[in-house]
Amino acid sequence: DIQMTQSPSSLSASVGDRVTITCRASQGISNYLAWFQQKPGKAPKSLIYAASNLQSGVPSKFSGSGSGTDFTLTISSLQPEDFATYYCQQYNSYPLTFGGGTKVEIK
Amino acid sequence: EVQLVESGGGLVQPGGSLRLSCAASGFTLSDQYMDWVRQAPGKGLEWVGRIRNKANTYTTEYAASVKGRFTISRDDSKNSLYLQMNSLRTEDTAVYYCARASGTRYSSSWHWYFDYWGQGTLVTVSS
Numbered sequence: 001d002i003q004m005t006q007s008p009s010s011l012s013a014s015v016g017d018r019v020t021i022t023c024r025a026s027q028g029i030s031n032y033l034a035w036f037q038q039k040p041g042k043a044p045k046s047l048i049y050a051a052s053n054l055q056s057g058v059p060s061k062f063s064g065s066g067s068g069t070d071f072t073l074t075i076s077s078l079q080p081e082d083f084a085t086y087y088c089q090q091y092n093s094y095p096l097t098f099g100g101g102t103k104v105e106i107k
Numbered sequence: 108e109v110q111l112v113e114s115g116g117g118l119v120q121p122g123g124s125l126r127l128s129c130a131a132s133g134f135t136l137s138d139q140y141m142d143w144v145r146q147a148p149g150k151g152l153e154w155v156g157r158i159r160n161k162a163n164t165y166t167t168e169y170a171a172s173v174k175g176r177f178t179i180s181r182d183d184s185k186n187s188l189y190l191q192m193n194s195l196r197t198e199d200t201a202v203y204y205c206a207r208a209s210g211t212r213y214s215s216s217w218h219w220y221f222d223y224w225g226q227g228t229l230v231t232v233s234s
Contacts, residue, residue, distance in 0.1 A: 044144075098151055
């Protein structure tokens, strides 16, 4: 199975900050990497697929990059509605696997 | 508008069975792969399994933790996805989400990524 490791597991940031979350795959997954946002008590929301493609309706303050084993999700200017937990997920091979999540909290 | 609405969750004893449903609307279900993903209380997301579309003869994939106990099926004529859960264990307690997977073609192969999620339904396995 491909292990997905996210770092950090949590971070504190202020409104307006630029935030970067990293995700590392235990083996190469090309660009078959997605990112999701989840707020407490809510379903995940799809943000990015194929490492860098924004899902329809997702604001351009979110961006993704990477290929192979190392990936990043960047939020260019953190807003109050962005405080949430973020997950990466590989869809290169079965079983599909998720990272452990990064909780973004208000400083 | 794409909508996915799960139902069927509840309290069940260890060793029992439960069937979850996911009602889909706003798109042609037969074109899509569909998945179940779960989330134990306070934990991260765990993929449960997938059913491919009609063009791929509705074949399935499962996580090792549920293989042989859970079965995914679909009825495209009813715009519905199902998860039959048997031999339930306390560790199956979770919110279960259905998710739509859309495909993109890279080189000679297709890859399927989640784009829409349902709101989830809670399954509690406890005596």
